[in-house]
Amino acid sequence: MLRYIARRLAQAAIIVAIVATITFALIHLAPGDPFSAVLDNPNVSESVRETLRAQYGLDRPLPEQFVRYVGALSRGELGWSFSHDRPVSEVLGQALPNTLLLMGVALVGSFALGILIALIQVARRGTTTDHALNGITLLFIAMPDFWLALLALLSLAYWLPIFPVGGAVDPVTHDYLSAGGRIVDRLYHLALPAMTLILLASASVARYQRAALLDVLPSDYIRTARLKGLTERQILRRHALRNALLPTITLIGLSFPALLTGAFFIERIFAWPGMGYAVVYAIGTRDYPLVVGGVMIGSIMVTLGSLAADLLYAWADPRVRNI
Amino acid sequence: MPGPTPVSATSSAARPRESPLALSVRALLRKRSSRIALVVLAVIVLVGILAPLIAPYDPAAQPDIVALKSQSPSLAHPFGTDPYSRDVLSRVLYGARLSLVIGILATFVSLTFGVAYGAIAGYVGGMLDAVMMRILDAFLSIPRLLLLLGVLVAWPHLSIAPLILFLGLTGWFGLSRIVRGQVLALKHAEFVTAARALGASRRRILARHLLPNLVSPIAVAATIGVGHVIVLEAGLSFLGIGVPQPLASWGNIIQDGADQVATLWWMSLFPGLFMVLTVMTLNILAEALREFYERRS
Numbered sequence: 001m002l003r004y005i006a007r008r009l010a011q012a013a014i015i016v017a018i019v020a021t022i023t024f025a026l027i028h029l030a031p032g033d034p035f036s037a038v039l040d041n042p043n044v045s046e047s048v049r050e051t052l053r054a055q056y057g058l059d060r061p062l063p064e065q066f067v068r069y070v071g072a073l074s075r076g077e078l079g080w081s082f083s084h085d086r087p088v089s090e091v092l093g094q095a096l097p098n099t100l101l102l103m104g105v106a107l108v109g110s111f112a113l114g115i116l117i118a119l120i121q122v123a124r125r126g127t128t129t130d131h132a133l134n135g136i137t138l139l140f141i142a143m144p145d146f147w148l149a150l151l152a153l154l155s156l157a158y159w160l161p162i163f164p165v166g167g168a169v170d171p172v173t174h175d176y177l178s179a180g181g182r183i184v185d186r187l188y189h190l191a192l193p194a195m196t197l198i199l200l201a202s203a204s205v206a207r208y209q210r211a212a213l214l215d216v217l218p219s220d221y222i223r224t225a226r227l228k229g230l231t232e233r234q235i236l237r238r239h240a241l242r243n244a245l246l247p248t249i250t251l252i253g254l255s256f257p258a259l260l261t262g263a264f265f266i267e268r269i270f271a272w273p274g275m276g277y278a279v280v281y282a283i284g285t286r287d288y289p290l291v292v293g294g295v296m297i298g299s300i301m302v303t304l305g306s307l308a309a310d311l312l313y314a315w316a317d318p319r320v321r322n323i
Numbered sequence: 324m325p326g327p328t329p330v331s332a333t334s335s336a337a338r339p340r341e342s343p344l345a346l347s348v349r350a351l352l353r354k355r356s357s358r359i360a361l362v363v364l365a366v367i368v369l370v371g372i373l374a375p376l377i378a379p380y381d382p383a384a385q386p387d388i389v390a391l392k393s394q395s396p397s398l399a400h401p402f403g404t405d406p407y408s409r410d411v412l413s414r415v416l417y418g419a420r421l422s423l424v425i426g427i428l429a430t431f432v433s434l435t436f437g438v439a440y441g442a443i444a445g446y447v448g449g450m451l452d453a454v455m456m457r458i459l460d461a462f463l464s465i466p467r468l469l470l471l472l473g474v475l476v477a478w479p480h481l482s483i484a485p486l487i488l489f490l491g492l493t494g495w496f497g498l499s500r501i502v503r504g505q506v507l508a509l510k511h512a513e514f515v516t517a518a519r520a521l522g523a524s525r526r527r528i529l530a531r532h533l534l535p536n537l538v539s540p541i542a543v544a545a546t547i548g549v550g551h552v553i554v555l556e557a558g559l560s561f562l563g564i565g566v567p568q569p570l571a572s573w574g575n576i577i578q579d580g581a582d583q584v585a586t587l588w589w590m591s592l593f594p595g596l597f598m599v600l601t602v603m604t605l606n607i608l609a610e611a612l613r614e615f616y617e618r619r620s
Contacts, residue, residue: 011460018461023473030477142603144554146561147577147595150584158585257466264468265558269581280562283476295473299465306464 004314012307019299023292024069028062056080078296079289083282088293092275096297098168099267099274103259105190106197110259111252113198114205115241121206122213123236133206140203145196146265152196153269163192166271193270197262201255208251212244219243246317253309256302347542350615357611360604367601371420380410382417383569396589403589405579414571415594421572422598425487425556426549432491433498433548434541440495441502442529442537446510456503462496467551468558475564482567486559490552498544505537539616546609550602557598573598 053059057068072079078088117137121130140148157165164170168189169182177185216222217240225235264276271277279294281287351357370377380386391408394400402411444455462470470493475481481489509515510533518532557574559565561581566572573594580590 014457015461015464018458019465022461022465026473026477138603138606139599142550142599142606144557144595144598144602146558147591147598150577150581150591151595154584154588154591257464261466261468261558265561268562279472283472283562283564286476286479288476291476292473295465295469298469299461302464302466 001314005311008307008310012303015303016300019296019303020070020073023296024066026295027288027292028065073296078293081282081287081290081293083285083287083290088290091278091290092293092297095273095275095278098272099260099263099276101190102193102197102263102267102272102274105194106201106259106263107252107255109194109198110201110255111205111248114202115209115245115248117202117206118209118213119236119241121210122217122240123232125214137203137206140199141207143200145200145262146269148200149193149196149266149269152192156192164189166269168273189272193266193272197259197266200262201259204255204258205248205251209244209248212247213240216240216243246313249309249313249316251309252312253306256305260298260301347612347615351608351611354611357608360607360611363600364604364608367419367597367604368423370416371423374416374420378410378413378416380413382409382413382571385409393583393587402593403587405576405590406583406587407579409569411576411590411593414576415573415597417571418573418576418594419597419601421483421566421570422553422556422601423549425483425490425566425572426552428487429490429494429552429556430545430548432488433494434545435495436492437495437498437544438502438534438537438541441499441504442506442533444499445503445506446525446529446533448507448510452503456500459496459499463500467493468555471555471559472562472564475559479564480567483570486556486565490555494548494552498541498548501540501544502537505540506533509533509536539612543609543613543616546605546612550605550609553598554602 050059057065060068076089078092080086081088081091084091117133121133124130153165157163168186170185170189174182174185213236222235222239225239230238260276263274264280266272267274267276268280275294275297279291282290282294351361385407388408391404393406394404396403400410400412402415405411405414440455440459444452444459471489474489474493475486478485478489506529515528515532518528523532553573556565556572557577560572560574561578563578566575568575576594577591580587584591
């Protein structure tokens with residue numbers, strides 16, 4: 001197991017290193033730099049631009065810039081955010097907990113809901129319920145994240161004002177609430193964005209889990225269980241689900257890119273002060289270092305997510321460890 | 324392992340030889356759900372092609388930016404008008420055209436790259452394969468939207484052609500891995516060894532003997548891919564870095580009304596419905612194709 005973990009960790013490190021190279025290439029393949037007249041105020045004189053380039057090290061040869069970039073990354077520095085006038089790592093570091101909260105709740109919620117839907121479908125396979133749920137999951141898979149978020153905002157925050165229209169806390173009353181009241185206030189603001197992300201992500205979990213369940217049902221041990229006289233419900237929950245959950249662990253790792261992308265749009269629409277909100281705002285202000293920093297952190301999250309899923313799988317299924 | 328058999332062996336003596344495309348279409352027509360999906364998709368494609376004929380107004384015209392702006396749906400404007408007094412129905416119809424064209428062209432770019440990269444890695448193997456796969460791993464761990472954000476922020480104000488190119492260039496990683504796996508599995512199949520023994524060149528083996536066996540994963544990936552690109556383009560346009568104004572794409576229209584979603588609900592609802600319908604039919608067709616291919620092999 002230890003050897004497996006070590007190998008998997010080394011793999012993840014290599015991936016992150018290549019991603020860093022890709023982001024560096026992204027920056028330097030682009031036309032101009034943050035101080036060229038195309039992107040910046042054209043009224044600034046060329047000598048001022050030169051000074052700024054020298055200050056930010058943009059006048060050095062590319063290999064030197066690359067070494068500096070990698071060195072800075074390894075110290076956790078992601079560059080300077082022009083629009084916030086603060087280090088990128090500080091801006092993103094402040095936003096990250098909110099994104100992790102949203103994604104974490106959505107991850108747990110979507111797998112719980114998805115597995116539940118799959119169980120209902122398989123218990124009633126072939127019936128109208130099965131077909132209807134099939135149609136619904138197909139619909140939600142086809143739904144663009146930002147569109148569902150807009151509809152949720154429109155229907156449940158504006159037309160039926162059940163939930164707040166945005167933000168992570170109430171901007172006026174939050175500071176005056178008791179400790180318990182603050183938690184309630186936070187949950188109240190989290191509810192609608194999280195529900196949207198859960199709905200979006202659970203559809204593919206449900207389809208995946210349904211297929212996995214149908215895969216194991218013809219197995220010999222299921223027939224044995226049936227011959228022992230167990231009820232269909234007991235067979236599904238004790239025998240089929242336990243085995244069909246294994247492939248779902250892999251899906252946890254695979255679902256990180258979609259969750260992150262969904263969180264980006266949802267944060268923008270619900271003004272949820274996370275990483276996506278910061279990066280989308282940075283697009284508007286052409287704050288390039290902040291966007292690239294977001295790409296970097298996002299990729300690290302995805303890499304760590306699939307690493308965690310693989311280790312979880314190895315823990316759950318001993319056959320994998322020895323490969 | 325789903326043992327892929329060479330195409331020439333399955334469509335042998337018994338039946339007259341049919342092209343993979345004709346076979347796939349026939350398979351799709353056999354299932355009711357995919358028949359419906361095909362009809363719906365055909366209608367959307369027709370709408371896109373005929374947009375100039377059936378759109379009631381010019382999609383970019385701003386007839387009266389004061390009197391006709393932000394009107395809710397009515398008989399004259401079934402989908403309402405936007406804050407610039409443009410007719411939303413006309414924009415949605417033209418949007419169908421643009422979204423489909425972008426989806427198809429970008430997917431074509433993805434297929435070309437994905438197949439070439441995967442086939443080379445799988446066929447050459449060894450050190451080159453290992454390096455190419457690690458690079459692929461890295462690209463796969465950058466969410467596609469984020470990768471595009473990074474590119475599009477560096478190249479601001481892109482026109483349609485480079486946008487399509489970038490959408491295509493960020494969409495081939497998954498397919499590439501599938502193609503590589505298939506090539507790796509088939510590399511030592513008997514019919515490939517036979518071709519090699521007969522003196523066929525590497526290029527000929529790849530193009531004439533291996534690629535025809537990759538039709539099924541490519542067809543499935545292409546069908547899903549078009550839908551992915553449509554949603555991605557819409558997302559980028561929604562964030563203001565996709566299709567440039569005054570062109571109408573479904574994402575653009577939604578973006579125009581997003582800041583006032585509470586009052587201009589028609590601007591997000593209608594283009595979104597078209598988008599969901601398109602992507603859903605594409606997904607249904609992809610799944611039917613996959614089922615068909617799996618049963619055949």
